[in-house]
Amino acid sequence: MIRNILLISILLTLLSCGFKPIHKLSENNAISASYSIGLINEPSREIIEEINATFISVDNETYKVLLKVDEELSPLLINTNGTVAKYRIEITISYKLILSSNSNVITEGVVRGVTQYDVGTSEINNEEAKKSMTRTATQNALQILVSKIQSSISQTNDN
DSSP states (O other), rough: HHHHHHHHHHHHHHTSSOOOOOOOOOOOHHHHSSSEEEEOOOOOOOHHHHHHOOOOOOOOSSSEEEEEEEEEEEEEOTTTSEEEEEEEEEEEEEEEEEEEETEEEEEEEEEEEEEEEEOOSSHHHHHHHHHHHHHHHHHHHHHHHHHHHHHHHHHHOOO
16 A cells, blocks of 8 residues: 555656656657668678668668778787787778758768777687677677767757
């Protein structure tokens, strides 16, 4: 009984506090389905798979996002005998958000995802670690990219 009264009073307090969401999605402007992705260059297979897993292709897009993906592998820790013990992977994605109706560039920018991995004794394990960390760095960059794109689309729709 006391729990019910407490729950009702908390709900009434939260509902009457005046909170209103800044951005509201409706069926007319669903952000996730209003843009398509195009690649300017040909990155590695792992990066392409992560991009395809993150974005869903649409036929009648309102916006088009052009991506240029660069992958940099650099030694982070070098042993005294000259072998590399740890690598750093940096995925840099340059993007342009374009309005499909008139090809105007709405926004452009750069996002980065960075990871590192230790080198093991087996080349097979090293290659698998590199692929896995490339996927992780790409996912990190794509999370930021999606946030920036959705923010830009929301600002454009508000104007």
